[in-house]
Amino acid sequence: xxxxxxxxxxxxxxxxxxxxxxxxxxxxxxxxxxxxxxxxxxxxxxxxxxxxxxxxxxxxxxxxxxxxxxxxxxxxxxxxxxxxxxxxxxxxxxxxxxxxxxxxxxxxxxxxxxxxxxxxxxxxxxxxxxxxxxxxxxxxxxxxxxxxxxxxxxxxxxxxxxxxxxxxxxxxxxxxxxxxxxxxxxxxxxxxxxxxxxxxxxxxxxxxxxxxxxxxxxxxxxxxxxxxxxxxxxxxxxxxxxxxxxxxxxxxxxxxxxxxxxxxxxxxxxxxxxxxxxxxxxxxxxxxxxxxxxxxxxxxxxxxxxxxxxxxxxxxxxxxxxxxxxxxxxxxxxxxxxxx
Numbered sequence: 001x002x003x004x005x006x007x008x009x010x011x012x013x014x015x016x017x018x019x020x021x022x023x024x025x026x027x028x029x030x031x032x033x034x035x036x037x038x039x040x041x042x043x044x045x046x047x048x049x050x051x052x053x054x055x056x057x058x059x060x061x062x063x064x065x066x067x068x069x070x071x072x073x074x075x076x077x078x079x080x081x082x083x084x085x086x087x088x089x090x091x092x093x094x095x096x097x098x099x100x101x102x103x104x105x106x107x108x109x110x111x112x113x114x115x116x117x118x119x120x121x122x123x124x125x126x127x128x129x130x131x132x133x134x135x136x137x138x139x140x141x142x143x144x145x146x147x148x149x150x151x152x153x154x155x156x157x158x159x160x161x162x163x164x165x166x167x168x169x170x171x172x173x174x175x176x177x178x179x180x181x182x183x184x185x186x187x188x189x190x191x192x193x194x195x196x197x198x199x200x201x202x203x204x205x206x207x208x209x210x211x212x213x214x215x216x217x218x219x220x221x222x223x224x225x226x227x228x229x230x231x232x233x234x235x236x237x238x239x240x241x242x243x244x245x246x247x248x249x250x251x252x253x254x255x256x257x258x259x260x261x262x263x264x265x266x267x268x269x270x271x272x273x274x275x276x277x278x279x280x281x282x283x284x285x286x287x288x289x290x291x292x293x294x295x296x297x298x299x300x301x302x303x304x305x306x307x308x309x310x311x312x313x314x315x316x317x318x319x320x321x322x323x324x325x326x327x328x329x330x331x332x333x334x335x336x337x338x339x340x
Contacts, residue, residue, distance in 0.1 A: 027056070032063035041069050041078070041088065048073055055118070060086050068092070068106065074114040080121035083172050091127040094155035094181070095148055099139035108160035108184070112168065119170040126156040129178020129203070129223075153203045153224045155180045163187045166211070169337045174199040178223050182206035185213070188235040194327065194337040205230035205258070213241040214330050214337075222250025229256065229281075231263040237292055240264040242330055249273035257281035261288050264295040267312070268322055274305035280312070299325075 028044045029036035036059075038044040044058045050073050057077040062085035069088060071078075080086030090109040097107045105111060109126050110119075132152040139148040156179035161168060166187050175183045175198065182202030185193040191211025198218045200207050204225030207215070210232040222228045228248060233239030241264065248256065248270065255277045257265065265281055281296045298312040299322045316322070327338045 027059060029059050029061065030065075031061040032065060033061075036061060040067055041065055042067055045069070045071060045073065045076075048076075051075065055116070060088075060122070062086050064089060066090065068108075069110050070106070071110070071112045071114050071117060075116045076114070077118040077120065078122065079118075080123075083121045083123055083174055086121060087123045087125065089125045089127050091131060092156070093128045093150050093179075094157060095150055096137055096139075099137065099141040099148060103162075104157075104160055105162055108157035110159045111162070112160070112165050113162040115165050116167045117165070117169070119168075119173050121172050123174040123176065124158045125176040126158045126179075126182070128156045129153065130176075132178070151179070153179045156182065156202070157184050158182045158202075160184045161186055161191075164190065166190045167192050167335050167337070169194045170196070170198055172197045175201070177202040177206065180204040180206060180225055181208055184208055186210045186232075188232050188239070192331055192335045192337075194331075194335075196338075208232075209241055211235070211239050212330050214327050215241075215243045215246055217245045218243070219247045220249075222248075222254035224251065225254075227255050227258040227281075229265075231257075231259055231265060232261045233264045234261040234288075234291075237262075240266060240330060242266040242268070242325060243270055244268045244325065245270070247271045247273075248276060250276075253277045255279045258284050260284045260286050262290050262292050262295075264292075266297045266299075266316075266325060267301050268299045268325055270298075270301040272301065272303045272312075274303060276303065278309050278311075 030038050030041050030044050032039055048056055052075055055075050055077050057079055060080045062081045064087045066089050068090040088109055094107045110124050129152050136147055136149050142148050156177040158175045158177050168185055180203040183200050185191060188210040193209050193213040195215040195218055201221035203223055205227055208230040220228050231241040252275045297316050299314050299316050301312045302308055
């Protein structure tokens with residue numbers, strides 16, 4: 001009966017409300033002012049069947065949607081009407097969440113545990129650090145003191161994927177937080193992540209993919225912390241994070257990146273603000289075993305408004321050219337997010 005009711009709603013919407021049905025796809029409209037099918041994104045997500053042969057589109061009209069969102073259904077497109085005007089906002093500190101929860105499911109504004117998700121024209125914000133007020137909380141998960149002091153620059157995730165989610169695509173999106181781990185697509189074994197024309201901002205490791213990641217024409221803004229970008233490629237020697245035509249800026253002396261486990265970085269045609277710290281992407285001292293050594297590569301990267309630092313001079317591996325570095329090279333035949 002629920003499936004029948006859903007089909008009837010879609011047919012009525014196609015005929016009476018909006019051009020909702022396109023190319024055989026379900027397309028639901030979310031409007032906080034009530035001029036769509038649902039007022040909240042989560043309501044629209046909950047209305048969809050668990051699976052479908054074609055991507056389902058949820059079109060989100062301009063507005064401020066103050067909700068924490070959970071995506072558990074695969075093959076979805078969340079498309080905003082306008083990046084600057086379509087805002088998904090929630091405020092949560094990871095330190096507070098983990099006091100009462102065993103894992104990160106629910107720690108972000110946008111929580112994803114399903115695969116084949118596309119995000120377009122959205123601003124996704126974890127507002128905790130921007131609205132911060134100092135406080136100490138009761139924390140049952142703290143075995144020593146049973147309390148925790150929340151920090152303005154602590155981990156604050158706007159996007160968090162949970163295994164086995166993979167094949168996440170984000171185009172023309174703005175991910176915002178003040179603290180660390182803003183964009184956390186985490187699946188070290190099979191993670192495939194594609195970002196294009198996006199803005200990402202936050203604190204330590206605020207762009208921190210695991211597995212295979214491509215970022216093109218993206219802007220990275222550091223508010224605080226000991227690194228902007230991070231990578232975990234420890235499960236497969238071929239795993240890599242690639243940043244092409246990207247720009248970096250931030251507070252005076254912001255550092256570029258670091259890693260705690262085996263990682264592989266490629267920065268091609270990137271531009272750094274003049275106030276970036278003269279510190280290479282570095283390995284953090286840990287007890288982790290590193291199998292493949294240092295793999296941090298640059299090509300045609302420059303510092304704007306200042307002389308270049310020596311450590312990001314061209315050093316691509318022998319036999320590899322900048323023209324070889326493409327999404328196809330990163331993802332192989334497993335996924336082709338640049339096609340549609």
